[in-house]
Amino acid sequence: MVSIKDVAKHAGVAISTVSKVLNHYPNVSEKTRIKVNRAVEELNFVPNSVAAALSSKQSGRVALLVNLNMKTQAIDEINMQYIQGAINKAMELNIDVITLFFSMFQNKTAEEITRYLRSQSITGIIVYGLSKENKILQKLIEEEQFKCVLVDAPIVNGSTSSIGIDHRRAQYDVARRTIIDNNCQRVLYITGKKNGYVTEQRLLGINDLVREMGLTILVRNGEFSELQARNITMKYGKNKDIVVCASDLMAIGAMKALTEMDIFRPVCGFDGIILMGYVGKQMNTVRQSFAEISAKAVEELQRLMGGGKGQNILTPYTLERMKYMDIIC
Amino acid sequence: MVSIKDVAKHAGVAISTVSKVLNHYPNVSEKTRIKVNRAVEELNFVPNSVAAALSSKQSGRVALLVNLNMKTQAIDEINMQYIQGAINKAMELNIDVITLFFSMFQNKTAEEITRYLRSQSITGIIVYGLSKENKILQKLIEEEQFKCVLVDAPIVNGSTSSIGIDHRRAQYDVARRTIIDNNCQRVLYITGKKNGYVTEQRLLGINDLVREMGLTILVRNGEFSELQARNITMKYGKNKDIVVCASDLMAIGAMKALTEMDIFRPVCGFDGIILMGYVGKQMNTVRQSFAEISAKAVEELQRLMGGGKGQNILTPYTLERMKYMDIIC
DNA sequence: TTGTAGGCGTTATCAT
DNA sequence: ATGATAACGCCTACAA
Numbered sequence: 269m270v271s272i273k274d275v276a277k278h279a280g281v282a283i284s285t286v287s288k289v290l291n292h293y294p295n296v297s298e299k300t301r302i303k304v305n306r307a308v309e310e311l312n313f314v315p316n317s318v319a320a321a322l323s324s325k326q327s328g329r330v331a332l333l334v335n336l337n338m339k340t341q342a343i344d345e346i347n348m349q350y351i352q353g354a355i356n357k358a359m360e361l362n363i364d365v366i367t368l369f370f371s372m373f374q375n376k377t378a379e380e381i382t383r384y385l386r387s388q389s390i391t392g393i394i395v396y397g398l399s400k401e402n403k404i405l406q407k408l409i410e411e412e413q414f415k416c417v418l419v420d421a422p423i424v425n426g427s428t429s430s431i432g433i434d435h436r437r438a439q440y441d442v443a444r445r446t447i448i449d450n451n452c453q454r455v456l457y458i459t460g461k462k463n464g465y466v467t468e469q470r471l472l473g474i475n476d477l478v479r480e481m482g483l484t485i486l487v488r489n490g491e492f493s494e495l496q497a498r499n500i501t502m503k504y505g506k507n508k509d510i511v512v513c514a515s516d517l518m519a520i521g522a523m524k525a526l527t528e529m530d531i532f533r534p535v536c537g538f539d540g541i542i543l544m545g546y547v548g549k550q551m552n553t554v555r556q557s558f559a560e561i562s563a564k565a566v567e568e569l570q571r572l573m574g575g576g577k578g579q580n581i582l583t584p585y586t587l588e589r590m591k592y593m594d595i596i597c
Numbered sequence: 598m599v600s601i602k603d604v605a606k607h608a609g610v611a612i613s614t615v616s617k618v619l620n621h622y623p624n625v626s627e628k629t630r631i632k633v634n635r636a637v638e639e640l641n642f643v644p645n646s647v648a649a650a651l652s653s654k655q656s657g658r659v660a661l662l663v664n665l666n667m668k669t670q671a672i673d674e675i676n677m678q679y680i681q682g683a684i685n686k687a688m689e690l691n692i693d694v695i696t697l698f699f700s701m702f703q704n705k706t707a708e709e710i711t712r713y714l715r716s717q718s719i720t721g722i723i724v725y726g727l728s729k730e731n732k733i734l735q736k737l738i739e740e741e742q743f744k745c746v747l748v749d750a751p752i753v754n755g756s757t758s759s760i761g762i763d764h765r766r767a768q769y770d771v772a773r774r775t776i777i778d779n780n781c782q783r784v785l786y787i788t789g790k791k792n793g794y795v796t797e798q799r800l801l802g803i804n805d806l807v808r809e810m811g812l813t814i815l816v817r818n819g820e821f822s823e824l825q826a827r828n829i830t831m832k833y834g835k836n837k838d839i840v841v842c843a844s845d846l847m848a849i850g851a852m853k854a855l856t857e858m859d860i861f862r863p864v865c866g867f868d869g870i871i872l873m874g875y876v877g878k879q880m881n882t883v884r885q886s887f888a889e890i891s892a893k894a895v896e897e898l899q900r901l902m903g904g905g906k907g908q909n910i911l912t913p914y915t916l917e918r919m920k921y922m923d924i925i926c
Numbered sequence: 927t928t929g930t931a932g933g934c935g936t937t938a939t940c941a942t
Numbered sequence: 943a944t945g946a947t948a949a950c951g952c953c954t955a956c957a958a
Contacts, residue, residue, distance in 0.1 A: 282945040314716040319935030387643040648951035
């Protein structure tokens, strides 16, 4: 295996000089920089990131913390996109990533998790789908031992940024369009997880609309569960004019319930998952690019690891109707 | 950060002794083993896997190579399960994993990929969805520079194992059941990717059945594409008694086509993906647990990294009908 | 059975 | 601007 030592020898310089060139240090003459780079090329040298991580305290290694819950949702489209977006971007930026699931940290304290991450030379983490109830991870974040980027959770501090769409506005927008198109008055709103950060925001959004348009609203907690949304719709759907759901999966559940009850009500969802295209009826939804959000999260994390301070980042979304034939491309 | 040195001091032994205890070396007295373990507990020591990987040439670090193709399939259920199954098992076995996608290696030679993996101290890889056409990765595998486990690709050598279900038999089984239940004679068979390893096997399976039962068969190449399966069914479905597809996604495409043409034909798929439950009609399919297969792949890789020789492993499958209400649990 | 010491490939702190 | 050299935390002959 060709190492930095070989490069140094080949270029006729010291190891430390090679290191400086590789890491774009300022104080290197153009001449030696070229010499070194040529040696790198000729030897096909690829720096050993493990050694770098061990040596430097700024390893730049990143962990993706993914909240996979195969319990409330059978098909997980979103997390796959998150993972893909992050890994691709990280590769591009030459950042090492490992993927971890929340489930691995059950019954572990914040200290234990910290130790584990440290043992992997992790200095930054991206958290997908943090809930308000997850005090452990929140503690981890507040301790600021790691640089963090939270997707869809509004915590910001010196070393923590948050990123995501404006859920309040998006919920308002998608519901508004559907309600106006169908001339509705009585709204059944099915929320996501109780105590979820996005749940709150989306609830605020629909309430903004209700107030503004003088509608009536019945709010029920669907826990992001397709089945619960189905049951809620069975129970309350008949006397309402529209079912607004805080997620596509729940929208599908609601839609299936309506079909079964053999009544028509407009339904709108949230997320823009492809699955929406499979269920027959078209529905309005809020479409966001999870892969892009995740890629941006990596960039933001890199900024933080480079010394930047935490901030809040808003990403774009669009209103769409998912259609089968568009999807199978 | 507490290191092995601290543990050694705390236990009153040498660093190397601690290392031996941690790595379950034989020649350690029970007394010192206990002493060391107590020190580990008391100090909450977690070994730094990065340092271990750097130091030992048997790092035990593993890369998952995933063939994500968002082009022919909109929703990727299978790879998420593969990833999850592998990562969880790896965590359990204390193996470090990184996740990589085939797309990252486009236009890269086997040597470049090797160098990259080496630069990450990777000693073992698991490959999901290798095709016959991917000469680059095949070269990598044949060079035996890494321990490999291939999921659904039948290459075995000194350092390479292969794992997966018996696709030939499974295709035979699922088609047989559907054909007998529906009393069919003329089969439309839609294959997977041309030159795919599993494609061949499944084709052999259906041909076994055709021969045995004296059926007629028309074979068309669907490339695992939902859209192509749809088009093929549109074109040939009418004059056949059944559409047998080499994947669920294609089965869905075929089914949608039939619905649109307003004719009924039994359709059977392959894989057992949850999405099957969403499309309305029930279909027979071959169900395999991708997470379990992936977990087993990790165990097998560990065996290989421990010096075991490559082998072929068959995993179980079942015949099922996916039903919406069972799925949304 | 236990300890000593060299090395893994980098980075970073000093001198020069 | 460049070069020695000491970490980083662990593994592993080899010596005791």
